[in-house]
Amino acid sequence: MKKRKLSKKDWEIIKLLKKDARMSDAEIGRRIGLSKSAVRWRRINLQKRGYLLISAYLRFDKLGYTYAFVLVKIKPDTPRNEILKFKKALMENEHTFEIYEVLGDYNVLIGVFGEDVSELKRNIxxxxxxxxxxQEYKVLLGAKSLKGLEVPFWDALED
Incomplete structure:
Protein backbone atom coordinates (compact mmCIF):
# COMPACT_ATOMS: atom_id res chain seq x y z
CA MET A 1 0.00 0.00 0.00
CA LYS A 2 1.29 3.41 -0.98
CA LYS A 3 1.99 5.73 1.92
CA ARG A 4 -0.29 8.79 1.89
CA LYS A 5 0.90 12.17 3.03
CA LEU A 6 -1.44 14.44 4.96
CA SER A 7 -0.97 18.18 5.28
CA LYS A 8 -0.13 19.86 8.57
CA LYS A 9 -3.67 21.30 8.68
CA ASP A 10 -5.18 17.84 8.11
CA TRP A 11 -3.16 16.52 11.05
CA GLU A 12 -4.30 19.45 13.20
CA ILE A 13 -7.93 18.69 12.35
CA ILE A 14 -7.44 15.01 13.18
CA LYS A 15 -5.72 15.85 16.47
CA LEU A 16 -8.62 18.07 17.56
CA LEU A 17 -11.23 15.51 16.51
CA LYS A 18 -9.39 12.82 18.49
CA LYS A 19 -9.76 14.98 21.58
CA ASP A 20 -13.42 15.77 20.86
CA ALA A 21 -15.10 14.05 17.91
CA ARG A 22 -18.12 16.35 18.30
CA MET A 23 -16.11 19.55 17.88
CA SER A 24 -17.71 21.77 15.25
CA ASP A 25 -15.97 22.71 12.03
CA ALA A 26 -16.24 26.36 13.10
CA GLU A 27 -14.45 25.67 16.40
CA ILE A 28 -11.75 23.66 14.67
CA GLY A 29 -11.32 26.49 12.19
CA ARG A 30 -10.93 29.05 14.97
CA ARG A 31 -8.24 26.94 16.62
CA ILE A 32 -6.17 26.23 13.51
CA GLY A 33 -6.75 29.39 11.50
CA LEU A 34 -9.05 28.11 8.75
CA SER A 35 -12.60 29.00 7.77
CA LYS A 36 -15.47 26.72 8.75
CA SER A 37 -15.97 25.74 5.10
CA ALA A 38 -12.27 24.93 4.62
CA VAL A 39 -12.32 22.67 7.68
CA ARG A 40 -15.55 21.04 6.53
CA TRP A 41 -14.08 20.37 3.07
CA ARG A 42 -10.91 18.88 4.56
CA ARG A 43 -12.81 16.74 7.10
CA ILE A 44 -15.24 15.40 4.52
CA ASN A 45 -12.37 14.71 2.12
CA LEU A 46 -10.49 12.80 4.83
CA GLN A 47 -13.64 10.79 5.57
CA LYS A 48 -14.45 10.07 1.90
CA ARG A 49 -10.91 8.85 1.28
CA GLY A 50 -11.24 6.52 4.26
CA TYR A 51 -8.46 8.17 6.27
CA LEU A 52 -10.72 9.46 9.03
CA LEU A 53 -13.49 7.57 10.77
CA ILE A 54 -15.44 9.24 13.53
CA SER A 55 -16.83 6.69 15.93
CA ALA A 56 -17.73 6.10 19.56
CA TYR A 57 -15.38 4.16 21.81
CA LEU A 58 -17.12 2.03 24.39
CA ARG A 59 -15.38 1.86 27.78
CA PHE A 60 -16.02 -1.73 28.87
CA ASP A 61 -14.17 -1.26 32.15
CA LYS A 62 -16.40 1.69 33.08
CA LEU A 63 -19.52 -0.34 32.24
CA GLY A 64 -18.36 -3.26 34.34
CA TYR A 65 -18.15 -5.51 31.27
CA THR A 66 -15.40 -8.06 30.87
CA TYR A 67 -13.17 -7.90 27.83
CA ALA A 68 -10.16 -9.70 26.47
CA PHE A 69 -7.69 -9.64 23.65
CA VAL A 70 -7.27 -12.92 21.85
CA LEU A 71 -4.08 -13.67 19.95
CA VAL A 72 -4.67 -16.19 17.16
CA LYS A 73 -2.08 -18.18 15.24
CA ILE A 74 -3.30 -19.26 11.82
CA LYS A 75 -2.22 -22.67 10.51
CA PRO A 76 0.49 -22.04 7.90
CA ASP A 77 -1.09 -24.22 5.20
CA THR A 78 -4.59 -22.74 5.50
CA PRO A 79 -6.17 -21.86 2.15
CA ARG A 80 -6.76 -18.14 1.68
CA ASN A 81 -10.54 -18.58 1.40
CA GLU A 82 -10.66 -20.22 4.87
CA ILE A 83 -8.72 -17.31 6.37
CA LEU A 84 -11.04 -14.80 4.71
CA LYS A 85 -14.06 -16.72 5.97
CA PHE A 86 -12.65 -16.59 9.51
CA LYS A 87 -11.89 -12.86 9.29
CA LYS A 88 -15.36 -12.14 7.91
CA ALA A 89 -16.94 -14.06 10.80
CA LEU A 90 -14.87 -12.00 13.24
CA MET A 91 -15.91 -8.75 11.59
CA GLU A 92 -19.60 -9.67 11.63
CA ASN A 93 -19.61 -10.80 15.26
CA GLU A 94 -21.35 -8.37 17.60
CA HIS A 95 -18.95 -9.14 20.46
CA THR A 96 -15.72 -8.24 18.67
CA PHE A 97 -14.68 -4.63 19.06
CA GLU A 98 -11.25 -4.68 17.43
CA ILE A 99 -9.51 -6.94 14.94
CA TYR A 100 -5.94 -6.49 13.77
CA GLU A 101 -3.58 -8.45 11.58
CA VAL A 102 -0.31 -8.56 13.52
CA LEU A 103 3.27 -9.66 12.98
CA GLY A 104 5.17 -12.03 15.25
CA ASP A 105 4.23 -15.39 16.73
CA TYR A 106 0.53 -14.74 16.13
CA ASN A 107 -1.34 -13.46 13.07
CA VAL A 108 -4.53 -11.90 14.41
CA LEU A 109 -5.43 -9.89 17.51
CA ILE A 110 -9.11 -9.79 18.42
CA GLY A 111 -10.82 -7.65 21.05
CA VAL A 112 -13.85 -9.46 22.50
CA PHE A 113 -16.28 -8.45 25.25
CA GLY A 114 -19.03 -9.94 27.37
CA GLU A 115 -21.22 -8.82 30.23
CA ASP A 116 -19.32 -11.14 32.58
CA VAL A 117 -16.53 -13.73 32.48
CA SER A 118 -18.89 -16.57 31.57
CA GLU A 119 -20.32 -14.70 28.60
CA LEU A 120 -16.85 -13.58 27.54
CA LYS A 121 -15.66 -17.19 27.58
CA ARG A 122 -18.67 -18.27 25.48
CA ASN A 123 -18.08 -15.43 23.03
CA ILE A 124 -14.42 -16.38 22.59
CA GLN A 135 -3.67 -23.44 15.08
CA GLU A 136 -3.63 -21.98 18.58
CA TYR A 137 -4.79 -18.98 20.54
CA LYS A 138 -4.01 -17.10 23.72
CA VAL A 139 -6.42 -15.00 25.79
CA LEU A 140 -5.31 -11.87 27.62
CA LEU A 141 -8.02 -10.67 30.00
CA GLY A 142 -8.46 -6.90 29.99
CA ALA A 143 -8.19 -5.15 33.35
CA LYS A 144 -8.41 -1.42 32.64
CA SER A 145 -8.41 0.72 29.49
CA LEU A 146 -5.74 3.40 29.59
CA LYS A 147 -5.93 4.51 25.97
CA GLY A 148 -8.16 3.54 23.08
CA LEU A 149 -8.16 4.63 19.47
CA GLU A 150 -5.31 6.98 20.33
CA VAL A 151 -7.35 8.71 23.04
CA PRO A 152 -5.77 8.52 26.50
CA PHE A 153 -8.16 7.80 29.35
CA TRP A 154 -6.51 9.96 31.98
CA ASP A 155 -9.15 9.07 34.56
CA ALA A 156 -7.98 5.44 34.40
CA LEU A 157 -4.71 6.44 36.07
CA GLU A 158 -6.52 7.76 39.14
CA ASP A 159 -7.32 4.39 40.73
Missing amino acids: QELIIGQKCV
Whole structure:
Protein backbone atom coordinates (compact mmCIF):
# COMPACT_ATOMS: atom_id res chain seq x y z
CA MET A 1 0.00 0.00 0.00
CA LYS A 2 1.29 3.41 -0.98
CA LYS A 3 1.99 5.73 1.92
CA ARG A 4 -0.29 8.79 1.89
CA LYS A 5 0.90 12.17 3.03
CA LEU A 6 -1.44 14.44 4.96
CA SER A 7 -0.97 18.18 5.28
CA LYS A 8 -0.13 19.86 8.57
CA LYS A 9 -3.67 21.30 8.68
CA ASP A 10 -5.18 17.84 8.11
CA TRP A 11 -3.16 16.52 11.05
CA GLU A 12 -4.30 19.45 13.20
CA ILE A 13 -7.93 18.69 12.35
CA ILE A 14 -7.44 15.01 13.18
CA LYS A 15 -5.72 15.85 16.47
CA LEU A 16 -8.62 18.07 17.56
CA LEU A 17 -11.23 15.51 16.51
CA LYS A 18 -9.39 12.82 18.49
CA LYS A 19 -9.76 14.98 21.58
CA ASP A 20 -13.42 15.77 20.86
CA ALA A 21 -15.10 14.05 17.91
CA ARG A 22 -18.12 16.35 18.30
CA MET A 23 -16.11 19.55 17.88
CA SER A 24 -17.71 21.77 15.25
CA ASP A 25 -15.97 22.71 12.03
CA ALA A 26 -16.24 26.36 13.10
CA GLU A 27 -14.45 25.67 16.40
CA ILE A 28 -11.75 23.66 14.67
CA GLY A 29 -11.32 26.49 12.19
CA ARG A 30 -10.93 29.05 14.97
CA ARG A 31 -8.24 26.94 16.62
CA ILE A 32 -6.17 26.23 13.51
CA GLY A 33 -6.75 29.39 11.50
CA LEU A 34 -9.05 28.11 8.75
CA SER A 35 -12.60 29.00 7.77
CA LYS A 36 -15.47 26.72 8.75
CA SER A 37 -15.97 25.74 5.10
CA ALA A 38 -12.27 24.93 4.62
CA VAL A 39 -12.32 22.67 7.68
CA ARG A 40 -15.55 21.04 6.53
CA TRP A 41 -14.08 20.37 3.07
CA ARG A 42 -10.91 18.88 4.56
CA ARG A 43 -12.81 16.74 7.10
CA ILE A 44 -15.24 15.40 4.52
CA ASN A 45 -12.37 14.71 2.12
CA LEU A 46 -10.49 12.80 4.83
CA GLN A 47 -13.64 10.79 5.57
CA LYS A 48 -14.45 10.07 1.90
CA ARG A 49 -10.91 8.85 1.28
CA GLY A 50 -11.24 6.52 4.26
CA TYR A 51 -8.46 8.17 6.27
CA LEU A 52 -10.72 9.46 9.03
CA LEU A 53 -13.49 7.57 10.77
CA ILE A 54 -15.44 9.24 13.53
CA SER A 55 -16.83 6.69 15.93
CA ALA A 56 -17.73 6.10 19.56
CA TYR A 57 -15.38 4.16 21.81
CA LEU A 58 -17.12 2.03 24.39
CA ARG A 59 -15.38 1.86 27.78
CA PHE A 60 -16.02 -1.73 28.87
CA ASP A 61 -14.17 -1.26 32.15
CA LYS A 62 -16.40 1.69 33.08
CA LEU A 63 -19.52 -0.34 32.24
CA GLY A 64 -18.36 -3.26 34.34
CA TYR A 65 -18.15 -5.51 31.27
CA THR A 66 -15.40 -8.06 30.87
CA TYR A 67 -13.17 -7.90 27.83
CA ALA A 68 -10.16 -9.70 26.47
CA PHE A 69 -7.69 -9.64 23.65
CA VAL A 70 -7.27 -12.92 21.85
CA LEU A 71 -4.08 -13.67 19.95
CA VAL A 72 -4.67 -16.19 17.16
CA LYS A 73 -2.08 -18.18 15.24
CA ILE A 74 -3.30 -19.26 11.82
CA LYS A 75 -2.22 -22.67 10.51
CA PRO A 76 0.49 -22.04 7.90
CA ASP A 77 -1.09 -24.22 5.20
CA THR A 78 -4.59 -22.74 5.50
CA PRO A 79 -6.17 -21.86 2.15
CA ARG A 80 -6.76 -18.14 1.68
CA ASN A 81 -10.54 -18.58 1.40
CA GLU A 82 -10.66 -20.22 4.87
CA ILE A 83 -8.72 -17.31 6.37
CA LEU A 84 -11.04 -14.80 4.71
CA LYS A 85 -14.06 -16.72 5.97
CA PHE A 86 -12.65 -16.59 9.51
CA LYS A 87 -11.89 -12.86 9.29
CA LYS A 88 -15.36 -12.14 7.91
CA ALA A 89 -16.94 -14.06 10.80
CA LEU A 90 -14.87 -12.00 13.24
CA MET A 91 -15.91 -8.75 11.59
CA GLU A 92 -19.60 -9.67 11.63
CA ASN A 93 -19.61 -10.80 15.26
CA GLU A 94 -21.35 -8.37 17.60
CA HIS A 95 -18.95 -9.14 20.46
CA THR A 96 -15.72 -8.24 18.67
CA PHE A 97 -14.68 -4.63 19.06
CA GLU A 98 -11.25 -4.68 17.43
CA ILE A 99 -9.51 -6.94 14.94
CA TYR A 100 -5.94 -6.49 13.77
CA GLU A 101 -3.58 -8.45 11.58
CA VAL A 102 -0.31 -8.56 13.52
CA LEU A 103 3.27 -9.66 12.98
CA GLY A 104 5.17 -12.03 15.25
CA ASP A 105 4.23 -15.39 16.73
CA TYR A 106 0.53 -14.74 16.13
CA ASN A 107 -1.34 -13.46 13.07
CA VAL A 108 -4.53 -11.90 14.41
CA LEU A 109 -5.43 -9.89 17.51
CA ILE A 110 -9.11 -9.79 18.42
CA GLY A 111 -10.82 -7.65 21.05
CA VAL A 112 -13.85 -9.46 22.50
CA PHE A 113 -16.28 -8.45 25.25
CA GLY A 114 -19.03 -9.94 27.37
CA GLU A 115 -21.22 -8.82 30.23
CA ASP A 116 -19.32 -11.14 32.58
CA VAL A 117 -16.53 -13.73 32.48
CA SER A 118 -18.89 -16.57 31.57
CA GLU A 119 -20.32 -14.70 28.60
CA LEU A 120 -16.85 -13.58 27.54
CA LYS A 121 -15.66 -17.19 27.58
CA ARG A 122 -18.67 -18.27 25.48
CA ASN A 123 -18.08 -15.43 23.03
CA ILE A 124 -14.42 -16.38 22.59
CA GLN A 125 -15.29 -20.05 22.13
CA GLU A 126 -17.90 -19.17 19.51
CA LEU A 127 -15.27 -17.21 17.60
CA ILE A 128 -12.45 -19.75 17.81
CA ILE A 129 -13.72 -23.29 18.35
CA GLY A 130 -14.37 -25.12 15.11
CA GLN A 131 -12.39 -22.70 12.96
CA LYS A 132 -10.27 -24.89 10.68
CA CYS A 133 -7.64 -22.22 10.23
CA VAL A 134 -6.83 -21.68 13.93
CA GLN A 135 -3.67 -23.44 15.08
CA GLU A 136 -3.63 -21.98 18.58
CA TYR A 137 -4.79 -18.98 20.54
CA LYS A 138 -4.01 -17.10 23.72
CA VAL A 139 -6.42 -15.00 25.79
CA LEU A 140 -5.31 -11.87 27.62
CA LEU A 141 -8.02 -10.67 30.00
CA GLY A 142 -8.46 -6.90 29.99
CA ALA A 143 -8.19 -5.15 33.35
CA LYS A 144 -8.41 -1.42 32.64
CA SER A 145 -8.41 0.72 29.49
CA LEU A 146 -5.74 3.40 29.59
CA LYS A 147 -5.93 4.51 25.97
CA GLY A 148 -8.16 3.54 23.08
CA LEU A 149 -8.16 4.63 19.47
CA GLU A 150 -5.31 6.98 20.33
CA VAL A 151 -7.35 8.71 23.04
CA PRO A 152 -5.77 8.52 26.50
CA PHE A 153 -8.16 7.80 29.35
CA TRP A 154 -6.51 9.96 31.98
CA ASP A 155 -9.15 9.07 34.56
CA ALA A 156 -7.98 5.44 34.40
CA LEU A 157 -4.71 6.44 36.07
CA GLU A 158 -6.52 7.76 39.14
CA ASP A 159 -7.32 4.39 40.73
